[in-house]
Amino acid sequence: MAIKRQNFNYSTSVATRGKPNEPTKGKVNLKNIMNAMQNLRGGNVNINNLDKVLGNLGIKLTDKEIEELLCNLPVDAYGQVALNDIMDNVKSIKENISVQNLDNFLKDMGIKLTEDESHDLLKRLPINAQGKINKNALMNAMKRFRGGNIDINNLDKILGNLGIKLTDREMEELVSKLPIDDDGTVALNKLMENVKTVKENIDPQNLDNFLKDMGITLSEDERQDLLKHLPIDGKINKKNIMDVVQNFRGGNVNINNLDNVLGNLGIKLTDREMEELLNNLPVDANGKVSLKKVMDNVKSIKENIDAQNLDNFLKDMGITLTEDEQQDLLRRLPIDANGKVKMKNLMNAVQNLKRGTVDINNLDQILGNLGIKLTDGEIEELMSNMAADANGRVELNKLLDDMKYIKENIDAQNLDNFLKEMGITLTEDEHQDLLRCLPIDAKGKINKKNIMDSVKNLHGCELFGGRDSASEGSKVAQ
Structure with a gap:
């Protein structure tokens, strides 16, 4: 059934006049009805009245979103569709975007990515079985993303979409600090660094x-x-x-x-x-x-x-x-x-x-309540491994297992940095010798405990300043 989007001119007579939210005897406030209707699990809607129903419920969709909604709604032979089906589909459309529309979505926000940056971003995002990305997860990833440029004229809109609220004073300070190019763009990571500085400090x-x-x-x-x-x-x-x-x-x-x-x-x-x-x-x-x-x-x-x-x-x-x-x-x-x-x-x-299952959009809150602290890189890795269902939920045991794996293992390519953070410096030969001792899994990861055990047993005069001693290695490792 081909259905065109219609524009309706309608007016709503509200029984309550005068003071806001002041109930009139025997009357029900229209806003309360609309709020209740959004949570109602019963009732049917004539598909030809869809625009009007959504408008009365205070739901605004773009033409593309209306088109997607119409494609997904199970309309019966009488042109009727269950209200709960409408609300579930609207929720999914408003909270998620298609992988194919990622570039356009970001462009509408005023964020431009190169093709390589776009591929890099996709690797960091959880994508559900329907090929959708949750907008909250996307916004969180963008805050940590190291690529992309933004149009300075869209600054308010971008910050709003990222859930960042600044006072007028903070906005003024932010704009004065941003390294804006001649074409009116600024690197997204520079924006986020300066927002962090402005938000974290005061005179x-x-x-x-x-x-x-x-x-x-x-x-x-x-x-x-x-x-x-x-x-x-x-x-x-x-x-x-x-x-x-x-x-x-x-x-x-x-x-x-x-x-x-x-x-x-x-x-x-x-x-x-x-x-x-x-x-x-x-x-x-x-x-x-x-x-x-x-x-x-x-x-x-x-x-x-x-x-x-x-x-x-x-x-x-x-x-x-x-x-x-x-x-x-x-x-x-x-x-x-x-x-x-x-x-x-x-x-x-x-x-x-x-x-149990968890809502992937509450990941930061859940980890915080569980007392689990992850770095931005670890959060990105965790999100990229999470296969959320259509409702954005994942199994709690899968989340905890993945988190445990991330905390206990490092990428083999990051071995040098990991050791440097411990205060251990290896020559290239020592690095290769250590790698030969370490089991590397199918994902290219090394277990941190195995590294500690190997470092404690690694003998080499140059490694510990001329003292050929496993006990010295143990001290450094500890």
Whole structure:
């Protein structure tokens, strides 16, 4: 059935007038209906009314996206299609792009890649069975990518797509630092380096404004006390400020700025955790609460969870368990007298459970909660090995096995760098001699433990400054 995209002129009569969100007796707010409809799993839509339905639901698709949607929808003989099929397909289209459209997608963002850079990028991206790339995974990869150029006129759009928010002051500082070519382009890696610098540092004279923007108010004595604890080298590193502020015993927070304060401190809470925090905070008559009370309560919430909320907590992390898997997990967990489970115990149990599935888009959060730290290169390697299903999910045991493999092995070509980071320098002959001792797997990887064992047993006067001793090698390795 050939269906053309139609343009509809329609108006919606909203029953509620006057103040926003003010309900009128006997009426239902249209926005609430539309929000509920997006989550509704029943109902049918006439395919000829598709544009109108999407418009009313606040869903905007490009012509290409509409074309893809129409190709994928299972329309019956009466021109009807299930609403849940529409919503599932819209979600997939909005969250993913086809491998074939990668170049055009990046061009629309204002990012230009050479053919070699495009191939290099594809190697770093997880591609699902349908040949799709998740946009979040793509954006995360682009932040770490070392190639590509951007049009400076598209700077706002590019930063927005990358999920980077800058204040007007930060944007002004960024533009002044960028090495812009005559054709108005700048290397993407230079952009990301400068964004990192701007986002990570502030001028000491702007400390007050920075804290006020965060919603934190200090007295003059508290300000001077804070400055004493901060290393200042022209600029103050924001992370240092955040670390000191989290342990700072003074200062007050406006409760209306709590989201902003926690965000700037790098603290992420779920809606449920935020609700628990608000219920426990002693807010004064001016809507203020001491920073210390905020941090103490956040620490308690982040370190413990209610056993009854275990399923929801794991879902918020992007981990889904079956009922049997959840019961198995609970049997492994010590629960205190208040019905709470320590986060550390939960994360250890999850790693040992090795069952369930995870949302690949929550990878950073999941690894962080599991206490696993990976370098950018290791993250890229992990993402490139993840074969996500159509819903962007992977088996937890596959994720943990791949992560373990990446942490325990290095590329044979990186052996020199690995040894240099350990403080060991080899001659070319010694390097070749060591390689002959080491088993290299089918992926060209060497196990780090094997390297350590071989280095400890490697004899050579030149290697350890003239002392032909395996014990000296052991000391260096350690």
